[in-house]
Amino acid sequence: MQVPIESQRPRRRWAWPIAIFVAIAVLGVFYAKWEPYYFKAFSAAATHTLGKSIVTGSASHAPAVGFQAALSYTVGYFKDIWIALVVGLLVGAGVQTLLPASWLYRVLGRISPKSRALAVAAAVPSMMCTCCSAPIAVSMKKKNLSTGATLAYWLGNPVLNPATIIFMGFVLGWNWALLRIAMGLVLVFGVSWLGDRWMTRGAKLESDALPDVTPPQDEPATFGRFFGTLGRLVVGLVPEYIVIVAILGAVRAWLFPAMSPSIGHALWLMVALAIFGTLFVIPTAGEIPIIQTLMQYGLGLGAGGTLMLALPAVSLPSMAMVGQQLGAKTMVKVAGLVAVAAFITGLLAIWLL
Numbered sequence: 001m002q003v004p005i006e007s008q009r010p011r012r013r014w015a016w017p018i019a020i021f022v023a024i025a026v027l028g029v030f031y032a033k034w035e036p037y038y039f040k041a042f043s044a045a046a047t048h049t050l051g052k053s054i055v056t057g058s059a060s061h062a063p064a065v066g067f068q069a070a071l072s073y074t075v076g077y078f079k080d081i082w083i084a085l086v087v088g089l090l091v092g093a094g095v096q097t098l099l100p101a102s103w104l105y106r107v108l109g110r111i112s113p114k115s116r117a118l119a120v121a122a123a124v125p126s127m128m129c130t131c132c133s134a135p136i137a138v139s140m141k142k143k144n145l146s147t148g149a150t151l152a153y154w155l156g157n158p159v160l161n162p163a164t165i166i167f168m169g170f171v172l173g174w175n176w177a178l179l180r181i182a183m184g185l186v187l188v189f190g191v192s193w194l195g196d197r198w199m200t201r202g203a204k205l206e207s208d209a210l211p212d213v214t215p216p217q218d219e220p221a222t223f224g225r226f227f228g229t230l231g232r233l234v235v236g237l238v239p240e241y242i243v244i245v246a247i248l249g250a251v252r253a254w255l256f257p258a259m260s261p262s263i264g265h266a267l268w269l270m271v272a273l274a275i276f277g278t279l280f281v282i283p284t285a286g287e288i289p290i291i292q293t294l295m296q297y298g299l300g301l302g303a304g305g306t307l308m309l310a311l312p313a314v315s316l317p318s319m320a321m322v323g324q325q326l327g328a329k330t331m332v333k334v335a336g337l338v339a340v341a342a343f344i345t346g347l348l349a350i351w352l353l
Helices: 005-047 065-099 103-109 115-125 134-142 149-161 162-173 172-196 225-250 266-278 288-295 301-313 316-326 328-350
Strands: none
Touching: 005 065, 005 115, 005 162, 005 316, 065 225, 103 328, 115 162, 115 172, 115 328, 134 149, 134 225, 134 316, 134 328, 149 328, 162 172, 162 225, 162 288, 172 301, 172 328, 225 316, 266 301, 266 328, 288 301, 301 328, 316 328
16 A cells, blocks of 8 residues: 555655664764673673772772862763763754654653563663763653653663673672662662652553653754754753762762771661662762672672662762753652662672672
């Protein structure tokens, strides 16, 4: 059957914007993630390490609180993630301007298991840290996509990152990797499912297919809109992001106590690390050398398992960015669930690892 000319025109109009978006996403992720992580996996397999901890270096404790600690951490952190951040900003701008809003809504805009699962499927190959995926999550919500899909994509990136899980298997052991996968799936799908319920504001749901918001209208894709949106993302997200990273870097000695066998197995340490690990910011897979280094000085399995989930899932900078669209209350709930899930992971680590 021949497609009417009227229905062909919208498809042709969106062909070049979609092609540009796919090129940005695929080439960007390949350059920032896939290629370097491919070679990094061989290195991890051979050496069973990913290098020094970004928090403490090779020592048992972080440097003293102060400007030098802030500067060194900020420089080291952004040296690690800046390429992925640029890709995240470009993809975020593309989500808002290069993809048909009506199509995005049909795929990811409804309160349904399908929307959440598709968002996780998109998150796994992009393999970004929580902060670099934040501009994309912000853009998803600006396009009126469901809260569940937005949270699934945002959390799925760092928590279910296949490269990180492979690195973890080579460095810490494959039992660690399996626990990460199991608890990561529970966290991502649990938080995203609850996220959809939070945003209904108590409305009675008769069907999982109920829409979260009114379907959006398509706007013309132009380079002007793309670069304007990109500029707004940079100005609206990046300055605050840099400041919070610097503050966390400055006070990391307060968040991560000097490690020794006398405190490394304490229950209070697991509680503290569940909270502080949820707030702290690290680059992709940064939790692995942090755990490995601190275990050399007496960190226990429980505290290590807690950090394994708390550190990568969310952070104060990423919550500040995503909270601009989802709200502070939602971010507090997400942080609380991450901390609880991390503590449970620590308890399971004592038993299973």
